[in-house]
Amino acid sequence: MIKSPVLDPLATSIQRAEICQILGETYNQERWNDWRWQMRHRLTKLEQFQQLLQLTPAEERGLLIAPEKFAVAITPHFASLLDPKDPLCPLRLQVIPREEELIVSSTDLVDPCGEDRDTPVPGLVHRYPDRVLLLALDTCAAYCRYCTRSRLVSQGEMQPVMRRLDAIVAYLEEHTEVRDVLISGGDPLLMSDEPLDNLLRRLRGIPHLEFIRIGSRVPSFLPQRITPELVALLRKHRVWLSLHFCHVRELTPEVAQACDRLADGGIPLGSQTVLLKGVNDSEEALKNLFHGLLKLRVRPYYLYQCDPVVGTAHLRTSVQTGINLISKLRGHTTGYAVPTYVIDAPGGGGKVPIQAETLLAYENGKATVRNWIGKTYTYVDPIEAD
Numbered sequence: 001m002i003k004s005p006v007l008d009p010l011a012t013s014i015q016r017a018e019i020c021q022i023l024g025e026t027y028n029q030e031r032w033n034d035w036r037w038q039m040r041h042r043l044t045k046l047e048q049f050q051q052l053l054q055l056t057p058a059e060e061r062g063l064l065i066a067p068e069k070f071a072v073a074i075t076p077h078f079a080s081l082l083d084p085k086d087p088l089c090p091l092r093l094q095v096i097p098r099e100e101e102l103i104v105s106s107t108d109l110v111d112p113c114g115e116d117r118d119t120p121v122p123g124l125v126h127r128y129p130d131r132v133l134l135l136a137l138d139t140c141a142a143y144c145r146y147c148t149r150s151r152l153v154s155q156g157e158m159q160p161v162m163r164r165l166d167a168i169v170a171y172l173e174e175h176t177e178v179r180d181v182l183i184s185g186g187d188p189l190l191m192s193d194e195p196l197d198n199l200l201r202r203l204r205g206i207p208h209l210e211f212i213r214i215g216s217r218v219p220s221f222l223p224q225r226i227t228p229e230l231v232a233l234l235r236k237h238r239v240w241l242s243l244h245f246c247h248v249r250e251l252t253p254e255v256a257q258a259c260d261r262l263a264d265g266g267i268p269l270g271s272q273t274v275l276l277k278g279v280n281d282s283e284e285a286l287k288n289l290f291h292g293l294l295k296l297r298v299r300p301y302y303l304y305q306c307d308p309v310v311g312t313a314h315l316r317t318s319v320q321t322g323i324n325l326i327s328k329l330r331g332h333t334t335g336y337a338v339p340t341y342v343i344d345a346p347g348g349g350g351k352v353p354i355q356a357e358t359l360l361a362y363e364n365g366k367a368t369v370r371n372w373i374g375k376t377y378t379y380v381d382p383i384e385a386d
């Protein structure tokens with residue numbers, strides 16, 4: 001067992017026994033470590049959060065009104081990591097709604113990435129020629145307040161994938177140009193082993209599908225789900241995993257164990273992070289997170305500019321902030337620790353990488369480039385270049 005890379009004392013500031021008491025249970029380690037117990041005992045009600053945290057008026061009003069549109073649910077595991085006294089706790093900001101969620105600005109969108117228009121069969125987004133996004137369920141272990149798919153998850157808007165599977169498989173069999181399937185949220189790892197095994201087996205039966213990956217926040221919200229049986233199943237179907245972490249305090253000993261199991265099981269691990277105001281919009285926060293992930297053998301893949309989803313303006317930074325932050329990482333630390341910063345172009349343009357300009361000029365076979373500390377250099381093309 002490796003040592004957890006970071007364990008902030010605050011990360012254990014709410015006792016498990018205290019959470020169990022709010023739930024009307026007595027703490028029992030075995031039950032706590034059972035992912036189904038965790039799912040059955042998610043915290044969802046204002047009264048529970050009033051006992052758990054010192055709520056601000058903005059949080060109280062958020063908890064009262066937000067669930068009508070987009071559910072609030074937090075696993076006991078994740079709840080135990082929240083700082084009860086600090087409303088600016090970076091984990092609390094991700095999962096406890098505030099009344100600002102009710103503010104809708106004119107440029108906010110319900111379907112920010114224009115997925116619905118690229119949906120040929122329910123729950124399948126086909127935007128890029130060679131790869132598709134398959135939406136698994138309409139539930140997640142906990143609900144991120146900045147969710148890009150809040151229009152679909154938590155409110156019974158989508159049938160589970162197993163009921164839509166015949167239509168999806170028929171579409172994929174017909175579209176031989178598709179070589180890559182990304183199964184994503186609502187969280188696919190909330191499926192039980194047997195249906196998940198069946199789903200992956202059906203997909204693996206399509207000869208032109210070379211690459212299957214799952215996008216999941218379960219390792220952060222519900223690390224108990226990463227059982228040896230699940231790892232064996234993912235390994236059998238040669239699946240890659242894209243995890244989702246936003247702050248280093250999510251990397252608890254349980255999460256380290258889950259990542260260890262996955263990495264030891266031969267599952268390639270990437271991570272996606274959403275840039276969020278007050279959560280991770282500093283050089284220090286991003287570095288700590290990305291370094292923490294590398295220690296767990298997880299490669300940071302994308303850093304997303306937060307999508308303009310309705311009611312998320314209070315969590316979004318400017319693009320300039322993102323550019324400045326990524327410039328402080330690129331070249332300043334391990335290349336593997338630097339994800340690609342992208343804007344998922346509103347309206348359905350797909351992911352567009354963003355960085356400060358490094359190619360200052362390129363004329364007559366001469367490229368003028370700027371390095372990580374702002375110095376300028378020239379690269380000259382070979383004379384017989386194409």
Ligand SMILES: *Cc1c(COP(=O)(O)O)cnc(C)c1O
Nearest residue numbers: 125126127128131132133182351
């Ligand atoms: C992100 C995404 C993919 C996968 O894109 P990669 O750059 O290959 O990770 C595929 N389809 C849709 C609709 C997506 O949003």
